[in-house]
Amino acid sequence: MITPTKGISPDRALLAVGAQIAVQLDRPLTVSQTWARLREWRRENGHPASLSFGWFVLALDVLHALGIVDLNNELLTRGTAHVAPAAR
Template identity: 70%
Template sequence: MITPTKGIAPDRALLAVGAQIAMQLDQPLTVSQAWSRVRTWRGENNHPAPISFGWFALALDMLFSLGLVDLHHDLLVRRPADAA
């Protein structure tokens, strides 16, 4: 689930979806804005397998657990690489 398996395609693994989310966080975004941008990006970059909002939320949870994103004033922000 987190990494690709026989049943989970590489473009649907949570690490891949999390990376796609992180790429969209070049500025603080609401969850809805991030969801919209990820769906648009996936369409523009030929990722045919759709992801559900639940899968998107799991990828966000994973990013938060890894300390890579935070929620400040209802906006998702990517944490700097040097943040501890």
Template identity: 60%
Template sequence: MITPTKGIAPERCLLAVGAQILLQLDEPRTVSQTWARLKAWRSEKSHHSPLSFGWFVLTLDVLYGMGALELRHDLLVARSADAASAER
């Protein structure tokens, strides 16, 4: 689930979707804005595997748990690698 498995295609695993989400966070965005941008980006890049909103939220949970993003004033903010490692 987090990484590709027999049942989870590489483009649907949580780490791959997480990377796609982080690409959308070039500036702080709401959850809805990020979801809309991710769907548009996946369509432009011909990612035809389905991605539900639940899977998107689960990916946000994984990214938060890894310290890759945070929620500030109702906006998703991507954290730099330096900031994430400095707090550990």
């Protein structure tokens, strides 16, 4: 589900959908604006697999859990994911 599997195609995996969502967040957007932009982007970029709003929300949950997106004052923004320094 999070990554592609035998039953989940690569363009429907939650990480792939999450990456597509992150591309849309070039500025703060409402959830509805992000959903509309994502659907348009997928249509323009040849992603024919249908995407339900529920799947979109699951991808947002994954992004939030990873610290990639935040919801502040009803606006989605790119988060400040903290990356651990590389071990030497």
